[in-house]
Amino acid sequence: MRYAIYYTPRQDEPLARIAANWLGRDPFGAATRPVEAVAELSAAEVAFHTASARRYGFHATLKAPFRLAGSETEASLRAALDSFAEATQPVIV
Incomplete structure (x- = not known):
């Protein structure tokens, strides 16, 4: 099985709504809702250029799809991510 690690803002954050x-x-x-024109791009152009992103939603890929080492499990991956998240300071902009 392959895994990937992504970030997406919480549903109530302004960035997620935008x-x-x-x-x-x-x-x-x-x-879903109709895509609107943006600056000099028509609605059709915006729809074309955002088609893939629309399918997956707004996110950042932190680690592209990978396979676990033979000695690792999904539980160990989750534990490592939890540990990393607890020890890492948030980025405040």
């Missing part, structure tokens, strides 16, 4: 509006899809509820 991205959902721009992409035309809310990944938390899967609601």
Whole structure:
């Protein structure tokens, strides 16, 4: 099995709402809406260029898909991620 690690803002964060509006899809509820024109791009151009992102929702890939080492398990991966998240200070902008 392959795993990947992604970040997405919480549903109630402004960045999540802005991205959902721009992409035309809310990944938390899967609601869609027509894509709007942006600056000099027509709605059709925006829809074309955001089609893939719309499918997956707004996110950042932290670790691309990978396979676990033979000695590791999904539980050990989750534990390592939990430990990392608890020990890492949040980024405040």
